[in-house]
Amino acid sequence: MAATVEITRTTLLEPSPESARGGGKKVPLTVFDRASTDGYIPAVFAWNGPAPTNDALKEGLLAAVARFPHLAGRFAADDHGRKCFHLNDAGVLVVEATVDADLANALAHDVSTHINELYPKADREREGEPLFNVQLTRYTCGGLVIGTACHHQVADGQSMSVFYTAWATAVRTDSAVLPSPFTDRSATAVPRSPPAPEFDHRNIEFKGEHSANHSYKVLPMDRIKNLAVHFPDEFVAGLKARVGTRCSTFQCLLAHVWKKVTTARDLAPDELTHVRLAVNCRSRAKPPVPMDFFGNMVLWAFPTMHVRDLLSSSYPAVVGVIRDTVARVDSDYIQSFVDFGEAAERGAIEGGGGDELASTAATPGMVFCPDLEVDSWLGFRFHDLDFGYGPPCAFLPPDLPIEGIMIFVPSCAAKGGVDLFMALDHDHVETFKQICYSMND
Structure with a gap:
């Protein structure tokens, strides 16, 4: 009971x-x-x-x-x-x-x-x-x-x-x-005069007529299954050795899980798959914003590969795609986004107000397949969450109601490592469990 x-x-x-x-x-x-x-x-x-x-x-x-x-x-x-x-x-x-x-x-x-x-x-x-x-x-x-x-x-x-x-x-x-x-907050979003957006933010960060959200389907909630995977420090070290070049824990784990989830989904070889990857823009802005800024300053990178290329590529190659795509969220892209916001704000006011910008953030029941959305809390120092009697013994994930969403967190286990909390279509869960620790390319 x-x-x-x-x-x-x-x-x-x-x-x-x-x-x-x-x-x-x-x-x-x-x-x-x-x-x-x-x-x-x-x-x-x-x-x-x-x-x-x-x-x-x-x-x-x-x-x-x-x-x-x-x-x-x-x-x-x-x-x-x-x-x-x-x-x-x-x-x-x-x-x-x-x-x-x-x-x-x-x-x-x-x-x-x-x-x-x-x-x-x-x-x-x-x-x-x-x-x-x-x-x-x-x-x-x-x-x-x-x-x-x-x-x-x-x-x-x-x-x-x-x-x-x-x-x-x-x-x-x-x-x-x-x-x-x-x-x-005003110091984190200073537009140029006049604002000059250079990218299609209306369809990237917000819902426009060409945004990807229009093509995602919806599943009944009982089809979306939550699971947790623990990657010990030894496994992460083995992955990094497999990559060979210097890479972060997050980059090598994301490359690995992207491969394994794509395999479990049994997607067509010529299908495109991308990862909606949250990028902290504080240090990337010009001038940089203090890391203790309280508010929102995240944009997204979208590493994208054909399924056949993702599954046949080496770990260093997939990590390279992730790293290169994240690098494009630079000060120029951030400034373009801020300028877009200013132009949209002026247009809304002149048109009579109202919140005309709708985020492309996922809603319950949405299925990201063939794609993924990932957040990393690996920079969150759980050992600092000490109210006087030691750090937490567990991070407990709430239900994730969106297929294809993943959260990496530092494990609270005594031996360290990384915990991955994720949601998949139940048809793909058992296959993923069987292969999630395999390092075969």
Whole structure:
């Protein structure tokens, strides 16, 4: 019988007038914000007991959120009817819950049956909805699960890793010494005058008449199966040796998994397959944006190969395609994207407002086959997520409702390695499992 999650308290935590930094300002969404998913992204972490008290966690959360005013704000409309951030310090929602079960037992057997009860549910359509929500769930053994749901237009993964680390620091130490992140969104998207976009962003980052989303089909949700694969450090080292040239852990694992998923899908040799690959643009912009910038600054690269070429090419060749494609997301491309956003903004205002830009981000049930979408959290230092009793013992992936989506995270296992969480059509799962550790080209 699956464990039952019982909610015991729900609280809206508001920064105090002395610590609040929002000031009631209305801040426009940048074009990077508009290109991100218009919805809430969950993240769930587990710690073995003992763990800090809920009061300590909430006190640290308030101290951290005060330095990240977008998280305590709300969506609103500006004078032109355009969606914006209202930094009104309205607060974050905290849900407290208990589970009549042992955490270790739940992790070993049935946590997947109640994972969706371990983070707050938020409705992007509901007016006044908090942009950041937290759930603190206690198990009988003293174990703790922290589940969060943050609206993606507020922040990307890099930003949230900075915030989580700040929250953990606030619980462990004197919150007065917490650093403040860089939050000036306007500095990350400065258009040329006049704006001069050079690429077809209307059909790349946004839904235009020629964007790829028009050709993706939809599957019933019960056909989309989630699975987790652990790649030990020794396996990653073997892959890197196979590549031969210097490459990152992410590049060699992506090359490997792209090959194996494509094989499992049994695609036609002349079919094209690409990977929608998230690229952090902070260091690529000119001038560079600080890595602690809190907001969205991600674009996508699309490494593309014919199936026959992908499957017959060596690992170094596939890594080279990935690396070369990512390199094209350079300062010129980023500036073109910013200019496109400015031109679209002016056109929308002149045409009477309204959110005319719709992101190409996937929606539940979408099937990326023959393609993939991949995010990397390998830069997220999970060992820094220490609230005083050590790093998390597990990262728990919520249900991934999109076929072909993949997330690489550093493993919380004592021996390290990388965990891959992914979703595939159930017809392809068993074949993938059989070949996922084979290094044959």
